[in-house]
Amino acid sequence: MPKWFDYKTSADLNAAALKLGVADIVQTDTDYSKLLEPILIGGRTVGNRLAIHPMEGCDGELDGRPGKLTFRRWKRFGNGGCKLIWGEAVAVLDEARANARQLWIHDGSLADMARLLEDLRAEHRAEWGADACSDLLVGCQLTHSGRYSYRRPLIAMHDPSLDPVTLVPHPAGDGKIPMPPDYPVLTDDDLKRAEDAYIAAAKRVVKLGFDFIDLKQCHRYLLSELLAAHERPGPYGGSFENRTRLIRNIIARIRSEVSKDILIGSRINITDFVPYEKGADGRGMPRPYSTPYKWSFGVDPMHPETADLTEPKQLVALLKSLGVSVLNISFANPYNNMHFGRPFEKPPLDGYETPEHPLLGVARHFKLAGEMQQAFPEMPMIGTGYSWLQHLFIDCAAANVNQGRIALAGVGRGAFAYPDFVKDLKSTGKIRDSQACIAVSSCTALMRAKGNEYGQFPSGCVPKDKFYGPIYREAINAYKAGNKPTPLPSPVVERADAGTPARGEGKA
Numbered sequence: 001m002p003k004w005f006d007y008k009t010s011a012d013l014n015a016a017a018l019k020l021g022v023a024d025i026v027q028t029d030t031d032y033s034k035l036l037e038p039i040l041i042g043g044r045t046v047g048n049r050l051a052i053h054p055m056e057g058c059d060g061e062l063d064g065r066p067g068k069l070t071f072r073r074w075k076r077f078g079n080g081g082c083k084l085i086w087g088e089a090v091a092v093l094d095e096a097r098a099n100a101r102q103l104w105i106h107d108g109s110l111a112d113m114a115r116l117l118e119d120l121r122a123e124h125r126a127e128w129g130a131d132a133c134s135d136l137l138v139g140c141q142l143t144h145s146g147r148y149s150y151r152r153p154l155i156a157m158h159d160p161s162l163d164p165v166t167l168v169p170h171p172a173g174d175g176k177i178p179m180p181p182d183y184p185v186l187t188d189d190d191l192k193r194a195e196d197a198y199i200a201a202a203k204r205v206v207k208l209g210f211d212f213i214d215l216k217q218c219h220r221y222l223l224s225e226l227l228a229a230h231e232r233p234g235p236y237g238g239s240f241e242n243r244t245r246l247i248r249n250i251i252a253r254i255r256s257e258v259s260k261d262i263l264i265g266s267r268i269n270i271t272d273f274v275p276y277e278k279g280a281d282g283r284g285m286p287r288p289y290s291t292p293y294k295w296s297f298g299v300d301p302m303h304p305e306t307a308d309l310t311e312p313k314q315l316v317a318l319l320k321s322l323g324v325s326v327l328n329i330s331f332a333n334p335y336n337n338m339h340f341g342r343p344f345e346k347p348p349l350d351g352y353e354t355p356e357h358p359l360l361g362v363a364r365h366f367k368l369a370g371e372m373q374q375a376f377p378e379m380p381m382i383g384t385g386y387s388w389l390q391h392l393f394i395d396c397a398a399a400n401v402n403q404g405r406i407a408l409a410g411v412g413r414g415a416f417a418y419p420d421f422v423k424d425l426k427s428t429g430k431i432r433d434s435q436a437c438i439a440v441s442s443c444t445a446l447m448r449a450k451g452n453e454y455g456q457f458p459s460g461c462v463p464k465d466k467f468y469g470p471i472y473r474e475a476i477n478a479y480k481a482g483n484k485p486t487p488l489p490s491p492v493v494e495r496a497d498a499g500t501p502a503r504g505e506g507k508a
């Protein structure tokens, strides 16, 4: 396996960027002062420009409540010192969860979610002072997993590239098969019900006291797939207006039925690119496709491996007009073209080797996010794709923020590995290279490991957080032994009356 990241200093990184032809995009700066300056988001002061991206640990309880490890992670994030913590995916319905241990917001999980948020804030106060939460922003990422819902895919459209690799339950009830062409697509009424679920969830988020609601429109989950539904007939497909109908309705109803004041953010895919698969040499390559390509958002239909930001810019203008205050810029699909979204050193066991130098992937993040930020300088945007840069991410974050190419820099895997880097930055003026994420994808492997009694292993940083070593070994042994996930837990549905979750009632 090639060792891609081999840089000790910014000078090494700059030399590599020059060699790869991306020196105008990947730059470094050791003046970190602006990173530590406050920024205004939706009228709120946020204490610094360093953010933690949503990072789920697949460690909730089967009924959607946070589990012991969820509390541990949120406290570590609260303690760390980033002033914008973009909370992880929280499903709006049980059937919309991406895995059996994803958080799910309903009346039965509210008390524990309230404690989760309070524990994070308490840790933040304990470390940073009694008043520290006044400039801390914590968001709740509401999600409907759509095609990647764990009980069965709930698709907004058929996609000739993704369908053959989207597994559905075997009609005979044993195992899974590739999605057949007649697999049902969510109806317009199903989407209206999803809208209602978002509104019910948003009410709960406000009740919990989160600082903002994120309406997740990335990584090809439901709202993201809808943006690409060029071929779907009816009111939710075809034109840009139709493809954004659901998100527009949700935001309008949050404002009219939930709260006039709650801050709204959105993590958006500014481009989906095309799905990839493992080639004969082990490296990723695009799955066969035809042009004009009609199944992705933010791509040139004749060259869908290339981003076209025309519609993503339209989307940002629309969200801005609807009162969205902050955007988290992401792209691609973690299940099918992971190297775009999270440039990596080493793939997870079932993945492909990166088809390009990961620094080119990082440069793509910086370039596309920079273009979006510069088109909307008044809209605070958070950039993604920094973690592969290990300890040097902070120098790149400083360069991007100092040059106005992004308002805030966020880390995902980097926060699993090293949640308290801000503490070191503030106290020593630098961050520790020994604690940085090394992008070897063990956390992704854990996310994909299903062979235990929960049907899902918890995820965390294996190399840098000793806690996860034994969990990883267990997961790998289960994988090698070919352990299938245990049968899915029986459906847990919310009672229409009191909202008390009841196991085994109703449909999945």
Ligand SMILES: Cc1cc2nc3c(=O)[nH]c(=O)nc-3n(C[C@H](O)[C@H](O)[C@H](O)COP(=O)(O)O)c2cc1C
Pocket (backbone or CB within 6 Å): 053, 054, 055, 056, 057, 087, 088, 089, 141, 216, 218, 267, 330, 341, 342, 343, 384, 385, 386, 387, 388, 410, 411, 412, 413, 414, 443, 444, 447, 459
């Ligand atoms: C284990 C794991 C969990 C993640 N959970 C979420 C999530 O809940 N919501 C989300 O939008 N992205 C999620 N992501 C994607 C990250 O937020 C981030 O976009 C990605 O890791 C690239 O950023 P990085 O290079 O800083 O890691 C997850 C990624 C990983 C590896």
Ligand code: SF4
Pocket (backbone or CB within 6 Å): 413, 414, 416, 417, 436, 437, 438, 439, 440, 441, 442, 443, 444, 460, 461, 462, 463, 464
């Ligand atoms: S397991 Fe740790 S080091 Fe590896 S990619 Fe995940 S966060 Fe980074």
